[in-house]
Amino acid sequence: xxxxxxxxxxxxxxxxxxxxxxxxxxxxxxxxxxxxxxxxxxxxxxxxxxxxxxxxxxxxxxxxxxxxxxxxxxxxxxxxxxxxxxxxxxxxxxxxxxxxxxxxxxxxxxxxxxxxxxxxxxxxxxxxxxxxxxxxxxxxxxxxxxxxxxxxxxxxxxxxxxxxxxxxxxxxxxxxxxxxxxxxxxxxxxxxxxxxxxxxxxxxxxxxxxxxxxxxxxxxxxxxxxxxxxxxxxxxxxxxxxxxxxxxxxxxxxxxxxxxxxxxxxxxxxxxxxxxxxxxxxxxxxxxxxxxxxxxxxxxxxxxxxxxxxx
Numbered sequence: 581x582x583x584x585x586x587x588x589x590x591x592x593x594x595x596x597x598x599x600x601x602x603x604x605x606x607x608x609x610x611x612x613x614x615x616x617x618x619x620x621x622x623x624x625x626x627x628x629x630x631x632x633x634x635x636x637x638x639x640x641x642x643x644x645x646x647x648x649x650x651x652x653x654x655x656x657x658x659x660x661x662x663x664x665x666x667x668x669x670x671x672x673x674x675x676x677x678x679x680x681x682x683x684x685x686x687x688x689x690x691x692x693x694x695x696x697x698x699x700x701x702x703x704x705x706x707x708x709x710x711x712x713x714x715x716x717x718x719x720x721x722x723x724x725x726x727x728x729x730x731x732x733x734x735x736x737x738x739x740x741x742x743x744x745x746x747x748x749x750x751x752x753x754x755x756x757x758x759x760x761x762x763x764x765x766x767x768x769x770x771x772x773x774x775x776x777x778x779x780x781x782x783x784x785x786x787x788x789x790x791x792x793x794x795x796x797x798x799x800x801x802x803x804x805x806x807x808x809x810x811x812x813x814x815x816x817x818x819x820x821x822x823x824x825x826x827x828x829x830x831x832x833x834x835x836x837x838x839x840x841x842x843x844x845x846x847x848x849x850x851x852x853x854x855x856x857x858x859x860x861x862x863x864x865x866x867x868x869x870x871x872x873x874x875x876x877x878x879x880x881x882x883x884x885x886x887x888x889x890x891x
Contacts, residue, residue: 589699603678641670643768
């Protein structure tokens with residue numbers, strides 16, 4: 581657990597957690613905690629049992645905002661895209677009048693990249709901290725969306741050029757990841773809408789207007805992932821179409837080969853009959869003439885098929 585006093589974006593470490601119970605003359609306190617620290621924090625800050633239970637749960641949290649006295653409990657999901665797999669990590673936030681507590685199970689990049697922004701913007705209130713944090717989390721969805729878009733384009737090119745069975749597994753896997761994120765985006769959008777529209781005592785009225793911009797970005801992200809879902813459906817259709825086209829191509833080649841060998845088989849069938857009265861059968865060069873004729877016939881048909889683009 582790390583405790584910092586934040587004043588105009590400048591961080592000062594605090595050793596004694598008891599100091600955070602009293603509102604400072606200027607600035608606010610930021611407590612960056614793990615779930616194990618809740619045993620200490622809950623009695624000090626009067627955290628509701630249900631909020632603490634939500635933080636302790638193993639499964640992914642549904643984004644939400646709950647109003648308690650004297651703080652708000654907010655859950656949003658950070659996103660990361662590593663090794664073709666999407667990870668959602670719950671960011672639990674307790675917003676008070678003179679403090680903000682962030683509780684996480686894993687490391688979240690937004691908390692690390694937030695510090696320079698707080699210093700640049702000279703943040704001195706916890707609601708400002710919340711705004712910049714939520715804005716960073718929402719922006720991270722855009723970068724993940726760009727990577728998904730690039731992955732879809734690469735898959736499309738690979739499918740059109742060289743269709744493989746592994747492509748289907750990639751399509752199914754990526755589509756499942758997109759649908760999973762899409763289910764989270766709805767509740768998260770509602771949380772941001774609440775921060776934007778609902779009258780909240782712990783958030784300054786002027787600051788609430790800034791959340792409208794974040795809400796618009798959340799809407800754009802939801803629309804983007806809806807588009808990605810449709811594109812994955814189109815990719816699957818392209819995969820099936822490519823397989824059908826490849827099968828048709830193979831069948832066309834086999835049909836052409838069969839067609840070329842049909843007259844050759846006809847000739848060999850005639851001269852393989854047990855009759856003596858067959859033209860050229862006893863001619864000394866008859867076999868060579870027949871073989872030459874068969875080769876000319878085979879290559880002639882092959883030439884005609886290539887000219888007509890049947891092969």
